Amino acid sequence: MNSPSCKRCLLRELDGEYFKSIYRYIASLPGEQRSSSDEYARRLKICRACGDLHNGMCAQCGCFAEVRAAKRRLACPMGRWGQEE
Amino acid sequence: MAKAIVNANRSKGHINRNIYGHFAEHLGRCIYNGIYVGEASSIPNLNGMRTDVVAALKKMGIPVLRWPGGCFADTYHWRDGIGPKESRKKIVNTNWGGVTEDNSFGTHEFLELCRQLECEPYISGNVGSGTVQEFSDWVEYCNMGGQSPMAEERRSNGQEGPWNVKYWGIGNEAWGCGGNMRPEFYADLCRQYSTYLRNYDTEHPIYKIASGASEGDYNWTKVIMERAGRFIDAVSLHYYTLPRTGDWTDKGPATGFPRSEYYSTLRKTFYMEELVENHSRIIKQYQGDRKIGLCVDEWGTWFDVEPGTNPGFLYQQNTMRDALVSAVNLNIFNNHCDTVVMANIAQTVNVLQAVILTEGEKLLLTPTYHVFEMYKGHQDARQLESYVETTLTGEGEDQVPNLHISASEGKEGVLVTIANLSDTDSAELDCALTGIGRAASVEGRVLTGPCGAYNDFGAEETVRPSHLAAEITDGGFKAVLPACSVAAFTVR
Ligand code: SF4
Numbered sequence: 131m132n133s134p135s136c137k138r139c140l141l142r143e144l145d146g147e148y149f150k151s152i153y154r155y156i157a158s159l160p161g162e163q164r165s166s167s168d169e170y171a172r173r174l175k176i177c178r179a180c181g182d183l184h185n186g187m188c189a190q191c192g193c194f195a196e197v198r199a200a201k202r203r204l205a206c207p208m209g210r211w212g213q214e215e
Numbered sequence: 216m217a218k219a220i221v222n223a224n225r226s227k228g229h230i231n232r233n234i235y236g237h238f239a240e241h242l243g244r245c246i247y248n249g250i251y252v253g254e255a256s257s258i259p260n261l262n263g264m265r266t267d268v269v270a271a272l273k274k275m276g277i278p279v280l281r282w283p284g285g286c287f288a289d290t291y292h293w294r295d296g297i298g299p300k301e302s303r304k305k306i307v308n309t310n311w312g313g314v315t316e317d318n319s320f321g322t323h324e325f326l327e328l329c330r331q332l333e334c335e336p337y338i339s340g341n342v343g344s345g346t347v348q349e350f351s352d353w354v355e356y357c358n359m360g361g362q363s364p365m366a367e368e369r370r371s372n373g374q375e376g377p378w379n380v381k382y383w384g385i386g387n388e389a390w391g392c393g394g395n396m397r398p399e400f401y402a403d404l405c406r407q408y409s410t411y412l413r414n415y416d417t418e419h420p421i422y423k424i425a426s427g428a429s430e431g432d433y434n435w436t437k438v439i440m441e442r443a444g445r446f447i448d449a450v451s452l453h454y455y456t457l458p459r460t461g462d463w464t465d466k467g468p469a470t471g472f473p474r475s476e477y478y479s480t481l482r483k484t485f486y487m488e489e490l491v492e493n494h495s496r497i498i499k500q501y502q503g504d505r506k507i508g509l510c511v512d513e514w515g516t517w518f519d520v521e522p523g524t525n526p527g528f529l530y531q532q533n534t535m536r537d538a539l540v541s542a543v544n545l546n547i548f549n550n551h552c553d554t555v556v557m558a559n560i561a562q563t564v565n566v567l568q569a570v571i572l573t574e575g576e577k578l579l580l581t582p583t584y585h586v587f588e589m590y591k592g593h594q595d596a597r598q599l600e601s602y603v604e605t606t607l608t609g610e611g612e613d614q615v616p617n618l619h620i621s622a623s624e625g626k627e628g629v630l631v632t633i634a635n636l637s638d639t640d641s642a643e644l645d646c647a648l649t650g651i652g653r654a655a656s657v658e659g660r661v662l663t664g665p666c667g668a669y670n671d672f673g674a675e676e677t678v679r680p681s682h683l684a685a686e687i688t689d690g691g692f693k694a695v696l697p698a699c700s701v702a703a704f705t706v707r
Binding site: 185 | 244314315521522
């Protein structure tokens, strides 16, 4: 990974290729598994302020924050945001 | 009915407990957040080590832990990881994921972890990009009990007595990420490094492990044994099981795999037996009157990472397929315990075929964990010759024996471990025990489920061991092994 080391960045602000492949993956998730756009934005706001975010990735679960935030049934591993009903 | 025989009159010797060893690299979330969270973390810890992970690994019976790599070892400068944490160097881990390594987990922390785990440390030194002096100083820093500059520095960093670290790896994968060397060149380097890795206590001699071959590179083992065999105690071997052939960018998923990949994975894992036998033969041919061991210090499954996770972190789920892979490999190592002195599955937590997965403060035990736990009675036990009648099972070209066995006699009695590889057919087993006398009791445990079953966060107990009925017979015992299962019988 040749992107600069950035503590509070999301993936879309980093390396272009990763951005594309991960966003393709998010786009491929079935609609019923996706979180609503408001919830997605709310989650990412919390992630962005979190000390565990490194280079777009959550150090507590190894997921790219955008992917974790996009999955309705997932919660922050540290309890900073919950599942969407 | 499949007949099995366990013969207590024939043995290849004792099963070195280190065959049940593990490997923890500075990679992904193995060390950081997996094992080590730091003293200030909200996750319960003792001196920075997760107490839940330490307790689980102790219960499983971890005998030895290899660190700091892997490829990371050949870029690791141990001085970066000692002294006050706030002044330790921050570096980018170029091998794995390009994340910042703050060196908060260094030599003192690793040896504290091993103290808590009550296991032996195995340190891989940097030969690829380090110096002889640096490596020799590291051994002195860890093992010198008397007065010396290194011992004084260790004391000033808070450790009074020597740790007496026994196992030292002279580099890692010198043919690849450890320097892209030719075997002849590495053999000479190995002799040079070995000369300066000194014993500081005759009661605690060090044990030197040469960087060994990748898979079937028999020439590597031959050259190392021929040229450096006098200077080492063991030589290593690395072999990973991938479901698909050749293409490292398309290894196949860890879950949701087709049945054909269940069988291709098992077929490919059986290659370990051929590798162990052939490398062992070369070692025996050149070892002379010294006994040189084989350390399979990296093995396990390697699948595509879980979707949406950092590809450099090598995070993969773990199913009943992994349980079968570990059972077959551990049986192979047990049955070749005359040369296999150590094996280290890759890697302990959150990386490749891990025994534990974590997510924040949550933890789950994988099917592979349960196999190690069910097999732990083999550690230091006397291996017994065993044989089981088999048929072939599989799909297309991927045919494997339906059953696979090993046995030993230890403090708890005779332990017989058998894997049923068929994903559809149970197997009736009639096991004869020779040279033991009539059994007073037999206790069976089994790990079973569909080949793709796994434990997940929120469903941590989907795959876990349960009781398996077994009946004592005149000559041994009988039991029915469910399809896709690993069973352990303790006979007293
Ligand atoms: S998922 Fe939770 S722990 Fe991870 S970066 Fe977001 S807020 Fe932090």
